[in-house]
Amino acid sequence: MLSCKDVTQLISESMDASLPIGKRIGVRLHLLICKFCLRYERQLLLIRETARRLAAIEEPPILSAGELLSAEAKERIRESLANP
Amino acid sequence: MAKPANTDPAEWVDRYGDYLFRYAMLRLRDRSTAEDLVQETFLAAFKDYGSFSGKSSESTWLVGILKHKIIDHFRRQSREAPLGEKDLREHPDPSSFDGSGHWTSGPADWGGNPADLYREKKFLDQLTKCLSGLSPNLANAFTLREIEGADTGEICKVLNVTETNLWVILHRARMLLRRCLEANWFEKSSKKGS
Numbered sequence A: 001m002l003s004c005k006d007v008t009q010l011i012s013e014s015m016d017a018s019l020p021i022g023k024r025i026g027v028r029l030h031l032l033i034c035k036f037c038l039r040y041e042r043q044l045l046l047i048r049e050t051a052r053r054l055a056a057i058e059e060p061p062i063l064s065a066g067e068l069l070s071a072e073a074k075e076r077i078r079e080s081l082a083n084p
Numbered sequence B: 001m002a003k004p005a006n007t008d009p010a011e012w013v014d015r016y017g018d019y020l021f022r023y024a025m026l027r028l029r030d031r032s033t034a035e036d037l038v039q040e041t042f043l044a045a046f047k048d049y050g051s052f053s054g055k056s057s058e059s060t061w062l063v064g065i066l067k068h069k070i071i072d073h074f075r076r077q078s079r080e081a082p083l084g085e086k087d088l089r090e091h092p093d094p095s096s097f098d099g100s101g102h103w104t105s106g107p108a109d110w111g112g113n114p115a116d117l118y119r120e121k122k123f124l125d126q127l128t129k130c131l132s133g134l135s136p137n138l139a140n141a142f143t144l145r146e147i148e149g150a151d152t153g154e155i156c157k158v159l160n161v162t163e164t165n166l167w168v169i170l171h172r173a174r175m176l177l178r179r180c181l182e183a184n185w186f187e188k189s190s191k192k193g194s
Helices: A004-014 A021-033 A035-056 A071-082 B009-028 B031-047 B058-080 B085-089 B121-132 B136-147 B152-159 B163-193
Strands: none
Touching (some): A004 A021, A004 A035, A021 A035, A071 B031, B009 B031, B031 B058, B058 B152, B121 B163
């Protein structure tokens, strides 16, 4: 029998490679009866989905000064472009 | 060769600087490294302008250069601080499981349908903070796999690890990140709501 600890590892692995059939069935059976591991899987998939969406949007919704290139850095880059 | 009209490199910094910087920050989480790589990107683009075909937009071309610089940076980091034995063997979150491998206290209910998280600025800040709390190898593996969507073979080459080790690294990164987000985002926002 797979423990929850084993299953969390296999859930992660299944996000990177396809599991051998035996393990795949073991995980699916476990998820039928274990709400915590099922929740764990859903949360990892939600984090993945959110990360990929973040990467895909061109303009983040709200900007704060911390997300902008500082004026000093811009100046430095302009200078380095003027004297490459 | 026909090139678009807006090709004055002197204007690049104003036009694309913030965009490239945000792109770099999401992946590097460190201001000075992000600034350096954006600067290197502009310089490389400037020197190599002849190779810009105009087939893609300037911003796509610049992002392509930046992406290579970021991957080179990850490669350097993993060479300078390779993964330790301990990083691979110890369980990332031992207190979550009892002796027989059952959850001691399982993952909390994150409520409703938080599918719009990526639009929330504060969530992005928290994700970045949680990622910064991981060791560089873990954070970089997560970034390449989950943000960049790179395939595992490619990531193994960048981080110079075997595929089996990469699975361990990603498992650790995901488990620690999930726990950090739960403690700092979901539990706090559920308290705010009640």
